[in-house]
Amino acid sequence: xxxxxxxxxxxxxxxxxxxxxxxxxxxxxxxxxxxxxxxxxxxxxxxxxxxxxxxxxxxxxxxxxxxxxxxxxxxxxxxxxxxxxxxxxxxxxxxxxxxxxxxxxxxxxxxxxxxxxxxxxxxxxxxxxxxxxxxxxxxxxxxxxxxxxxxxxxxxxxxxxxxxxxxxxxxxxxxxxxxxxxxxxxxxxxxxxxxxxxxxxxxxxxxxxxxxxxxxxxxxxxxxxxxxxxxxxxxxxxxxxxxxxxxxxxxxxxxxxxxxxxxxxxxxxxxxxxxxxxxxxxxxxxxxxxxxxxxxxxxxxxxxxxxxxxxxxxxxxxxxxxxxxxxxxxxxxxxxxxxxxxxxxxxxxxxxxxxxxxxxxx
Amino acid sequence: xxxxxxxxxxxxxxxxxxxxxxxxxxxxxxxxxxxxxxxxxxxxxxxxxxxxxxxxxxxxxxxxxxxxxxxxxxxxxxxxxxxxxxxxxxxxxxxxxxxxxxxxxxxxxxxxxxxxxxxxxxxxxxxxxxxxxxxxxxxxxxxxxxxxxxxxxxxxxxxxxxxxxxxxxxxxxxxxxxxxxxxxxxxxxxxxxxxxxxxxxxxxxxxxxxxxxxxxxxxxxxxxxxxxxxxxxxxxxxxxxxxxxxxxxxxxxxxxxxxxxxxxxxxxxxxxxxxxxxxxxxxxxxxxxxxxxxxxxxxxxxxxxxxxxxxxxxxxxxxxxxxxxxxxxxxxxxxxxxxxxxxxxxxxxxxxxxxxxxxxxxxxxxxxxxxxxxxxxxxxxxxxxxxxxxxxxxxxxxxxxxxxxxxxxxxxxxxxxxxxxxxxxxxxxxxxxxxxxxxxxxxxxxxxxxxxxxxxxxxxxxxxxxxxxxxxxxxxxxxxxxxxxxxxxxxxxxxxxxxxxxxxxxxxxxxxxxxxxxxxxxxxxxxxxxxxxxxxxxxxxxxxxxxxxxxxxxxxxxxxxxxxxxxxxxxx
Numbered sequence: 001x002x003x004x005x006x007x008x009x010x011x012x013x014x015x016x017x018x019x020x021x022x023x024x025x026x027x028x029x030x031x032x033x034x035x036x037x038x039x040x041x042x043x044x045x046x047x048x049x050x051x052x053x054x055x056x057x058x059x060x061x062x063x064x065x066x067x068x069x070x071x072x073x074x075x076x077x078x079x080x081x082x083x084x085x086x087x088x089x090x091x092x093x094x095x096x097x098x099x100x101x102x103x104x105x106x107x108x109x110x111x112x113x114x115x116x117x118x119x120x121x122x123x124x125x126x127x128x129x130x131x132x133x134x135x136x137x138x139x140x141x142x143x144x145x146x147x148x149x150x151x152x153x154x155x156x157x158x159x160x161x162x163x164x165x166x167x168x169x170x171x172x173x174x175x176x177x178x179x180x181x182x183x184x185x186x187x188x189x190x191x192x193x194x195x196x197x198x199x200x201x202x203x204x205x206x207x208x209x210x211x212x213x214x215x216x217x218x219x220x221x222x223x224x225x226x227x228x229x230x231x232x233x234x235x236x237x238x239x240x241x242x243x244x245x246x247x248x249x250x251x252x253x254x255x256x257x258x259x260x261x262x263x264x265x266x267x268x269x270x271x272x273x274x275x276x277x278x279x280x281x282x283x284x285x286x287x288x289x290x291x292x293x294x295x296x297x298x299x300x301x302x303x304x305x306x307x308x309x310x311x312x313x314x315x316x317x318x319x320x321x322x323x324x325x326x327x328x329x330x331x332x333x334x335x336x337x338x339x340x341x342x343x344x345x346x347x348x349x350x351x352x353x354x355x356x357x358x359x360x361x362x
Numbered sequence: 363x364x365x366x367x368x369x370x371x372x373x374x375x376x377x378x379x380x381x382x383x384x385x386x387x388x389x390x391x392x393x394x395x396x397x398x399x400x401x402x403x404x405x406x407x408x409x410x411x412x413x414x415x416x417x418x419x420x421x422x423x424x425x426x427x428x429x430x431x432x433x434x435x436x437x438x439x440x441x442x443x444x445x446x447x448x449x450x451x452x453x454x455x456x457x458x459x460x461x462x463x464x465x466x467x468x469x470x471x472x473x474x475x476x477x478x479x480x481x482x483x484x485x486x487x488x489x490x491x492x493x494x495x496x497x498x499x500x501x502x503x504x505x506x507x508x509x510x511x512x513x514x515x516x517x518x519x520x521x522x523x524x525x526x527x528x529x530x531x532x533x534x535x536x537x538x539x540x541x542x543x544x545x546x547x548x549x550x551x552x553x554x555x556x557x558x559x560x561x562x563x564x565x566x567x568x569x570x571x572x573x574x575x576x577x578x579x580x581x582x583x584x585x586x587x588x589x590x591x592x593x594x595x596x597x598x599x600x601x602x603x604x605x606x607x608x609x610x611x612x613x614x615x616x617x618x619x620x621x622x623x624x625x626x627x628x629x630x631x632x633x634x635x636x637x638x639x640x641x642x643x644x645x646x647x648x649x650x651x652x653x654x655x656x657x658x659x660x661x662x663x664x665x666x667x668x669x670x671x672x673x674x675x676x677x678x679x680x681x682x683x684x685x686x687x688x689x690x691x692x693x694x695x696x697x698x699x700x701x702x703x704x705x706x707x708x709x710x711x712x713x714x715x716x717x718x719x720x721x722x723x724x725x726x727x728x729x730x731x732x733x734x735x736x737x738x739x740x741x742x743x744x745x746x747x748x749x750x751x752x753x754x755x756x757x758x759x760x761x762x763x764x765x766x767x768x769x770x771x772x773x774x775x776x777x778x779x780x781x782x783x784x785x786x787x788x789x790x791x792x793x794x795x796x797x798x799x800x801x802x803x804x805x806x807x808x809x810x811x812x813x814x815x816x817x818x819x820x821x822x823x824x825x826x827x828x829x830x831x832x833x834x835x836x837x838x839x840x841x842x843x844x845x846x847x848x849x850x851x852x853x854x855x856x857x858x859x860x861x862x863x864x865x866x867x868x869x870x871x872x873x874x875x876x877x878x879x880x881x882x883x884x885x886x887x888x889x890x891x892x893x894x895x896x897x898x899x900x901x902x903x904x905x906x907x908x909x910x911x912x913x914x915x916x917x918x919x920x921x922x923x924x925x926x927x928x929x930x931x932x933x934x
Contacts, residue, residue: 044568066567067576073568079561083583092579096571098667144569 012038014204015052020180020197022057022147025171027195028184029227035204036184040150043182044073056148067096071148076156078137080125086136087112087121093144111143112136114173131162138170142177149174151183155190163187167194188228192216200224222270222348222358231272231346232317233355238267245342252313257288258345268350277344278319280307280336282328287339293317295334305329309338400843410760413751414769421748421810422772425784428791429641432634441632445624449636452620453643455532456780459616460600463539464547467596468589471547472582473686478548479555493548493690496541496698498917500871502887503909505606506894507701508538513610517700530612538610539603541694543596550592554585573674575665590655594648595777601644602780605873605891618782618874625786625878637783648778705910708903717907723900727889727908731915733804734885738869741808745816745865746858748809753820754850758829770821777814784811785878800883807875812865819861823854863923870916886912 013035020026028036041047043054045066053060061069072093080089087108094104112118115135125133134154141149154170155163171194174181185191191198192212200208200215200223208220219225222233236250246263248256248271258271284290296316297308307319307330319338330336351358399405433439441449478490496504511517512528519527528534562584566576582589604618611619617640624632672678717724752769759766776784785807792803827850835845851858873887880888890912892898893905900908 044564046564046567065572066564067570067572069568070570071568072570073564075561075565077561079559079565081562081566081580081584083586092566092571093569095665096566096569096575096667098665101664140565140569146568146570150568 012204013042013049016201016204016206018199018206018209020182022180023175023178025174025181025183025194025196026199027191027197028182028199028201029186029188029191030201031186031227033203034201036186036201037152038204039201040073040152040182040184043148044071044150045069046073069148070146071150072141072144072146073150074137074141074152074154076153078125078133078157080133080136080140082125085122085124086117086128089125089136090140090143093140093146097145099145107143107145108139111139114142114176115139115169130158131166134158134166135169138173142173142179147179149179149181151181153185154183155187156185163190170194192228198228200227219346222272222351222355225272225346225348226359229274231274232278233359234271234273234315234317235350235355236269236271238263238265238269241265246347248347250313251315252311254291254311254313256345257342258347259343261347263347270348270350270355272346272348273317273340273344274346275306275318275320276322277340278317279339280309280319280321280330281339282330282334282336284337285339288342289345290337290339291317293336293338295330295332295336298330298332307336309336311338397841397843397847401841406842410751410755413748414755414761416748417752417769417772417813420806421813422775424791424796424806425776425779425787425810428787428789428795429634429638429783431795432787432790433638436631436634438631439635441635445629445632448615449620449632449639452615453617453636453639455615456601456617456640457643457647459532459536459539460597463536463543463600464593464596466540467544467547468593470686470689471544471592472551472589473682474690475548475551475555476577477683477686478552489687490552492695493545493552496545496694497549497867498920499698499701499913500887500916501542501603501606502609502871502873502890502894503701503913504542504698505538505609506890506905506909507699508534508541508606508697509610509894510704511697511700512537516703518696530610531614534610534612535607535614535616537693537697538606539600541697542603542606543599544690544694546596546599547592550588550595551585554588558585571665572667572671573679574670575667575674578670579665586656590651594651597651598644598648598777601640602777602782602874604780604782604877605887608891609894618780621782621786622877633786637786640783641779641787644778644780701906701909701913704902704906705913708907708910711903713901713903713907716904723893723898723904723908727886727911730884730886730889731911733883734870734887735915735919737801737804737808737885738866740805741812741869742816742862742866744805744809745813746862749813749817749861750820753817754824754846756817756821757824773814773817773821775814776810776812781811781872781874782878785875788875789879800879800881803879804876804883804885807879808869808872811872811875812868815864815868816861819857819864820854823857824850827853859923859926863920866923867916867920870919 016035016039028039030036038047042049045061045064049062053062055061056069056071066073080086081092084092087105090111091101091104091108094107095101099107109118109121112121115138117132117135117139120128120132125136128136134157138154141151151170155166158166167190170183183191183194195212197210198208198212198215199206202223208215208224215224216228219228225231226233234250234256236248236256238246239249239255240247241260241263244260246258246260248258248263248269250256250271256271263269279285279287291311293309293311295307296310299306299308301320304320304322307321309317309319311317317338474489474493478486478493499507509530512519512534513526513530515525517526519525528537558581562580563576566580567573571579601617604622607616608619608622615623617636621633621636621640624636716722720728752773755761756766756770756773788807788810789803792798792806793800798806831849831853832845835849836842840848870885871887872885873891876885877888877891884892889898890905890908893900893908
């Protein structure tokens with residue numbers, strides 16, 4: 001598809017082009033207001049694009065009404081029909097698609113079995129917990145006979161623990177059904193762990209689209225790098241480029257070794273280093289990049305510790321160390337060395353509107 | 363400029379002084395004092411108790427006690443068989459007409475409300491305002507207008523070359539009741555459709571349901587409580603309306619017309635028994651509908667995809683819209699607006715000079731108008747003062763949940779019971795047991811009749827405010843009264859004003875209870891009923907102009923109040 005959707009003069013989606021394979025699980029990741037929900041509503045046929053065409057299996061569906069698209073929309077608050085029982089809710093789709101009552105109820109009970117909610121079939125939605133409601137909403141989508149499942153922040157209304165639990169159930173059930181899923185979320189961990197492919201959306205534009213591991217290790221831009229995984233950013237100017245490495249001079253005159261790809265001499269660049277790739281040690285270690293600094297803050301995260309280190313040039317770099325790996329711990333105020341390898345440095349062209357603006361979540 | 367103050371106290375004194383300069387600080391002090399008082403549970407409880415006592419003893423009790431006391435005081439309870447037969451058929455007709463009209467309201471009103479809400483275009487916004495016109499026109503004027511429109515040679519009959527299309531009687535009463543109760547349903551449903559979370563419908567659509575199926579199986583069942591409330595409101599209006607019904611009834615009698623006729627004939631026993639019968643049967647019917655209706659489940663799982671898909675098609679929707687629009691136009695809007703013609707004709711015909719010279723029936727007319735508005739203002743004030751604490755009491759369960767429920771049910775009583783029957787009861791109570799002068803009986807009768815409107819609007823609005831807001835304000839150190847003044851009231855101001863407007867317009871409009879109460883004092887609508895029925899001889903153009911004045915002043919009063927509310931709403 002390739003669509004533009006405008007609300008007044010504001011383009012909520014700007015020439016968004018992508019394709020999804022049958023049976024694929026796609027996650028659309030983006031901050032609030034990036035156009036994720038608009039995208040889902042366009043696909044469901046609840047909104048009409050100002051420009052562009054949406055194709056299902058190669059045929060355009062722009063003029064097809066929502067009920068005939070075979071794309072079921074699962075809104076964030078589930079929209080379980082409050083006056084119908086759980087079973088009736090799940091049977092709604094098959095009935096609307098002209099199945100006889102007995103057959104519809106049969107499909108509904110089978111689907112409820114899949115989500116392990118048969119015992120609550122006669123309950124009203126309001127009598128269920130949030131997690132159960134989520135599963136009913138999913139069951140209703142699965143039972144509908146549609147082949148595309150549009151999930152709008154499906155786990156957004158649940159508490160943190162349940163979100164983690166249901167994430168995998170969600171993927172498993174969708175995969176079992178063979179449906180194609182487009183799952184919208186602003187939670188990058190959720191996106192990474194359930195998606196076959198991730199699409200990063202920002203202000204109505206696609207910034208990156210690919211397998212989670214590729215998006216993580218080689219993000220297409222600073223915003224994506226920061227959104228997925230987070231990183232420390234340093235700005236500098238390329239000083240030298242050799243076939244297999246390049247040297248970037250950052251503020252304060254420090255020289256950092258980075259991969260050679262796409263860099264040209266004298267170009268201003270931003271370097272990004274993932275937190276977990278930054279090592280920290282009390283004495284000078286063996287590494288391609290070694291920087292001196294002072295621990296400013298220690299954040300305890302349970303399985304890991306994060307050290308916020310102020311470098312000699314005034315820049316900040318964060319190091320995340322896992323507990324069992326890291327024997328010695330450090331205290332705020334301690335002078336230490338941080339080090340990382342050349343191939344762990346991600347380099348990006350300097351953004352025209354500045355680094356801070358580029359990182360803003362809008 | 364920086365200046366050193368000797369102490370913090372000095373700084374505070376200096377700054378407070380400059381700030382309160384020119385404002386009445388004594389009032390401010392008094393207010394602070396009262397606010398502090400409101401923190402005492404005893405004081406708070408007293409305020410609620412007094413308001414509740416006002417409601418129970420002044421508003422509700424007279425309505426119930428009056429009729430019973432009068433029943434006991436009657437020398438004999440037997441009616442002549444012909445009168446009894448008339449009474450039975452009249453009361454039965456009241457319900458037949460009420461139920462038929464309210465059902466028609468729902469059938470035609472839903473598509474129109476749907477059109478107004480979902481087709482957000484310039485013309486539907488205008489349509490939305492037009493739907494309110496029958497509210498603006500006092501029902502007596504509406505009755506006259508409808509009579510002129512359907513039953514005179516100069517009305518709609520002119521087009522068809524007939525003297526009249528529908529003569530006075532049952533059918534004309536139905537047309538009248540449809541015209542004034544139809545907007546009730548539209549208003550209720552427009553509000554509900556606006557608040558409705560469309561996601562339910564969206565979910566149904568993407569699950570494969572056509573637009574019609576989605577609305578039938580999901581939207582309407584979810585909105586059923588509101589639909590039922592609208593239906594009951596329309597039914598209550600139909601059962602209760604008196605003035606206009608008398609105007610269009612001809613020789614036909616429904617419950618209220620019967621009471622009015624036997625009262626004019628001096629048959630007190632028949633008046634009392636018919637009133638009681640009407641009160642009891644309305645309560646029974648309402649209770650029955652309220653209990654039975656929520657239990658009906660209309661095949662939530664039965665879907666006719668092909669038929670309903672066809673009903674969702676562009677052509678069917680177009681046809682549906684055309685039908686509901688033309689019904690609205692022909693049966694509601696035109697008959698309502700028709701009043702303008704005779705009134706303008708009378709203006710052009712020179713009756714105006716008579717009005718200026720204050721000759722003929724006009725001095726009496728203007729004193730009636732004055733009476734109407736004075737009574738309406740007093741009833742509104744009484745209702746605001748007495749109703750505000752009761753509304754909070756209901757919304758916030760101040761005396762426990764059970765008490766709230768009982769009070770809540772009692773508040774509806776004056777709407778459910780036909781106002782003429784209520785008036786008969788109130789009249790007996792206040793004149794014979796309270797020995798009040800007629801003017802105050804009028805004011806109190808109007809207070810009872812209109813009580814529900816203000817309290818309903820306020821209670822709903824207070825319920826809509828998250829209690830957390832009030833709790834936060836309390837924990838920030840505000841006394842209860844200050845919380846009410848600074849948080850609750852500003853957030854519900856719109857409802858307060860619209861509730862007050864409703865009370866005011868209903869009071870100006872009221873004919874049922876008023877005609878039961880008045881002997882010498884006649885409010886404008888009651889006087890106009892006498893004019894129309896020929897009890898007081900006036901010329902046609904005098905009649906048309908008198909009704910024109912009543913419509914014009916209610917319209918003006920409504921516009922002024924609307925402007926105030928709009929400004930208040932805009933400030934929010």
